[in-house]
Amino acid sequence: MNILLIFIIVIIIGIALWQLKKIFEIAQVSMDNSQIASDKDNRLNGKLMFAFLGFLYILMLFSFWKWGDLLLPKAASAHGKEYDFLMNISFILIFFVQFVTQAVLHYFAYKYRGKKEGKAFFYHENHKLELIWTVIPIIALAVLITYGLRTWSKIMYPKENEKALVLGLYAQQFNWKARYAGVDNVLGEAHVRYLQEFDGKNIVGIDPDDPYGKDDVVVTQEIHLPVGREVILKMRSQDVIHSAYIPHFRVQMNCVPGMITQFAFTPTITTAQMRKNEDIVKKVNKINAIRTENNKELIAKGEETLEPYEFDYILLCNKICGASHYNMQMKIIVESEEEFQKWLAEQKTFAEVIQ
Amino acid sequence: MGDNHHHKETFITKYIFSQDHKMISKQYLITGLLMGIIGIGMSMLFRIQLAWPEDPNIFLELFLGKWAEDGVMDPNIYLALVTIHGTIMVFFVLTAGLSGTFSNLLIPLQIGARDMASGFLNMISYWLFFLSCVIMLISLFVTAGPAAAGWTIYPPLSALPQAQPGSGLGMTLWLVSMAIFIASSLLGSLNYVVTVLNLRTKGMSMTKLPLTIWAFFVTAIIGILSFPVLLSAALLLIMDRSFGTSFYLSDIFIQGEVLHYQGGSPVLFEHLFWFLGHPEVYIVLLPALGITSEIVATHARKPIFGYRAMIMSIIAIAFLSTIVWGHHMFITGMNPFLGSVFTFTTLLIAIPSAVKAFNYITTLWKGNLQLNPAMLFSIGLVSTFISGGLTGLILGNSALDINVHDTYFVVAHFHLVMGISALYGLFAGVYHWFPKMFGRMMNKKLGYVHFWITAIASYGIFFPMHFIGMAGLPRRYYTNTAFPYFDDLADINVLISVFAFIAGAAQLVFLYNFIHSIFYGKKTEQNPWKSNTLEWTAPVKHIHGNWEGEIPSVHRWAYDYSKPGHKEDFVPQDVPLKKGEEEH
Structure with a gap:
């Protein structure tokens, strides 16, 4: 069957090419097609260059009008504001330069299109202009670099904070697990060699002899975080490199086997508040409209329908890690300190699990 | 080298094991184009998958067979396709196909040499390249599938066959193929450097070299400095995979088993890889920029603006390119202080790049632009180089990289700035030097059709892609349907795919034009573009040793276009200065 199909496609392509060739031969009779542009070609392509500028502008404006709401999801962490500000500055700069240089480039291509009798202006140096x-650019870059490095240092070197919640993130093909440090707020030592102990109940490999590990709480379904309190993520991976990516918090850090990586941030908006946010409501409605549309098709086919979507923070894997890389996710719920404490108290500690 | 006697050539020494740089350049070009067809074809397949992730598709089954049973692609094969697409396009098409073709063709012809310094090494270089292509293609037919760890092959994913099926024999073949490729590239680069330094004709000082040669020369130097590091990275990875060493691996538990590796670090591999990987971007791009410089000046009938500034910026870009690799690693767990250093060096690259872009634009100013297909592609290159380069200001800034790292934003950025730009450079070069290579002209009309469709479609593909990246969609996702949050991106993905198919189809026009013109194109005159450089003083018919009799000597730079005081609007480099005439 396949061979037959390939055969038919080859024949069809062959016929198409042959027909094309004939058309071109007929078309070639009356004109010089030797690749050197005539005045007519220069005129036409010069105009097309100018039209192309229009296309570029329309493409850019249309994209922003149509998909502008996709740019940078609403920030829900303390450093998110600063991040967004820097991003906006960079965007404004980029768009200004893009609009101007593309305009000049394509306008020149149109304006100075060649003519047979035309002569170019012999001009090849102007040190002032080059200076x-x-x-x-040096000045513009100096601003970007200074501001960028300041933001980077702020994000990467957070102030000491005793109240910060220490949270272990544990990555494996193809799921996430999280480990709360418990009452002592210190994560117990861990290593992959402990994974097989306790009939596989030690799912993140906590050292059973380390007293700090006893009160650790490991969860596999969803991560709960208290709002307004700094979270220090300490990341590990047991097999290949993964990357913990939480777009709404402007957080990303690789999880590398053999080492512990770290990222600190402070969630500022609870899940419940976020769900009421105007932008999010709009987005959720849009997605649900799409899902309803898709459901019609699924019903027609007699397949299972899609659940309506509700907003949640998500943790994604953003480093290629194998077949199910595209589906390595975990839900994150941000709530008030009380709700968080209540939830945490319901979870089993490591000591309880291995009993 | 200097001997010019015509010894008898057999079919094999003329067309296959040729030591003539002109034939080798054609071999590179044709091999590169064939690999390009495969690389672009793969992108068509995964664009089908990305646009219609749930629907069975007959094309997938047709081309992928058991890996797409009933037309549904296997996720492992999706990863394999993006991996091999990247590898083929970056190394086989845009490194060997672009640099190999035009360095070989132009270095001897434009500096006035009879051939490369070592024709034999040159031949070996091509055949090693050919061998590496063959091995890479063989790896596509391995039972478990080809390498699938991304073209950056980060261990442990690439090191452990347990981690994914592609990391078995497929990965081994990938590594072997790349090792051979690197050997080929090094032999080629050494040859280019030696040739440029030693075999320039009388009067051809370094400051009279056309910018193409400067670009090839500097590219060869960065290749020599950085490719060996990738080779060592690959060798260490081979040792980890096959001999149980732990350079990159430590503390691993996979498939219910604790592995013995202790003390290695994947971050080490990332450093070694990107020490080549980033200069590689410029190994791909600089030749394209060199080609553009030459073509823009010739077809604008105007000297290139800021010749010395252009040379300085090529050198500056090359130098900076070797100290910015860390910007691929801001969030890998590398010390954040290094992130700051690499942000600084990375953003500096914008300065010479901006100078180049401005100089191209000024070269067009008050020119007499001959808008041939080659010229259109060169202008197109400047456009995509600007559009793609600007988003580098976001990605190169470590703080901003946090949220867009490894998303489609990156994919859009590097495809525009190095993929499309370098491809445009390749096309521009082919249209411009086709007469030199094959003694015939390509078809103009088809060239125009090719350019305009490609130009519109490539922006249509990559501009919207920035948006899905900013929305947070990671790259290398088999489908985004696992996250309802990304449901509203489905439309854009369809649009991108449609543009991709259009762009792919436009390349068929080029292929047809290319093949047809080799046999049936209009015969060319010796200097069809009225160009100044030496290659057009050589006869149309290829002869061993390039010139009958004496090699022309050089009296002026390559850019005396429309110089006042001359009747013609071009003055070839071998024309002596008139009495009292100033050197540009």
Whole structure:
């Protein structure tokens, strides 16, 4: 069957090419097609260059009008605001330069399209001009670099905070697990060699002899975080590199086997508040409209329908890690300190699990 | 080398094991194009998957067979397709196909040499490249599938056959193929450097070299400096995979088993990989920029603006490119201080890049632009180089990289700035030097059709892609349907795929034009573009040793276009200065 199909496609392509060839031969009779542009070609392509500028502008404006709401999901962490500000500055700069340079480039291509009798202007050096367009980027970059490095240092070197919640993230093909440090707020030592102990109940490999590990709480379904309290993620992986990516918190860090990586942030908006946020409501409605539409098709086919979507923070894997990389996710719920404490108290500690 | 006697050539020494740089350049070009068809074809397959992730598709079954039973693609094969697509396009098409073709063709012809410094090494270089292509293609037919760890092959995913099926024999073949490829690339680069330094004709000082040669020369140097590091990275990975060493591996538990590896670090591999990987971007891009410089000047009938600034920026870009690799690793667990250092060096690259872009634009100003297909692709390159380069300001800034790292934003960025730009450079070069390579002209109309469809479609593909990246969609996802949160991106994915198919189809026009013109194109005159450089002083018919009799000597730079005081609007480099005429 396949061979037959390939055969038919090859024949069809062959016929198409042959027909194409004939058309071109007929078309070639009356004109010089030797690749050197005539004045007519220059005129046409010059105009097309200008039209292409229009296409570029329309594409950019249309994209922003149509998909502008997709850009950067609403920030829900303390450093998110600063991140977004830097991003916006960069965007404004980029768009300004993009609009101007593309305009000049394509306009020149149109304006100076060649003519048979035309002659170019012999002009090849102007140190002043070159100095100007070396210095201007230097100034713009100096601003971006300074501001960028300041933001980076703030994110990467958070102030000491005794109240911060220490949370272990544990990655494996293809799921996430989280470990709360318990009452002592210190994660017990861990290593992959402990994984097989206690009939596989030691799912993140906590050292059973380390007293700090006894009160640790390991969860596999969803992560709960208290709002307004700093969270220090300490990440491990047991097999390949994964990357913990939480877009709404502007958080991403790789999880690397053999080492512990770290990222600190403070969630500022609870899940419940976020669900009421205007932008999020709009997005959720849009997604649910799409899902309803898709359900019609599924019902027609007699397949299972999609659940309506409700907003939740998500933790994704963002480093290629194997077949189910695309589905390595965990839900994150941000709630008030009381709700969080209540939830945490319901979970079993490591000592209870291995009993 | 200097001997010019015509010894008898057999079919084999002329067409297969040729030591003539012109034939080797054609071999590189044709091999590169064939690999390009495969690489682009793969992207068509995974664009089908991304646009219609749930629907069975007959094309997938047709091309992938058992890996897409009933037309549904296996996730492992999706990863294999993106991996091999990246590898083929970056190394086989845009490194060997672009640099190999035009360095070989132009270095001897434009500097006035009879051939490369070592024709024999040059031949070996091509055949090693060919061998590495063959091995890479063989790896596609391995039972468990080809390498699938991404073109960056980060261990442990690439090191452990337990981690994914592609990390078995497929990965071994990938590594072997790349090792051979690196050997080929090094032999080629050494040859280019030696040739440029030693075999320039009389009068051809370094400051009279066309910018193409400067670009190839500097590219070869960065290749020599950085490719060996990738080779060592690959060798260490082979040792980890086959001999139980622990360079990159530590504390691993997989498939119910604790592995013995202790003390290694995957971050080490990332450093070694990107020490080549980032210069590689410029190994791909600089030749394209060099080609553009030459073509823009020739077809604008105007000297390139800021010749010395162009050379300085090529050198600056090359130098900076070797100290910015860490910007691929901001969030890998590397010390954040290093992140700051690499942010600084990375954003500096914007300066020479901006200078280049401005100089191209100024070269167009008050020119007499001959808008041939080659010229259109060169202008297109400047456009995509700007569009793609600007988003580098976001990705190169460590703080901003946090949220867009490894999303489609990155995919959009590097495809525009190095993928599309370098491809445009390749096309521009082919249209411009086709007469030199094959003695015939390509078809102009088809060239225009090719350019305009490609130009529109490639922006149509990659501009919307920035948006799905900013929305947070990670790259290398087999489908985004696992997250309802991304449901509203489905439309954009369909749109991108449609543009991708259009762009793919437009390349068929080029292929047809290319093959047809080799046999039936209009015969060319010796200097069809009225160009100044030396290759057009050589006869159309390829002869061993390039010139009959004496090699022309050089009296002026390559850019005396529309110079006042001359009747013609071009003055070839071998024309002596008139009495009292100033050097540009």
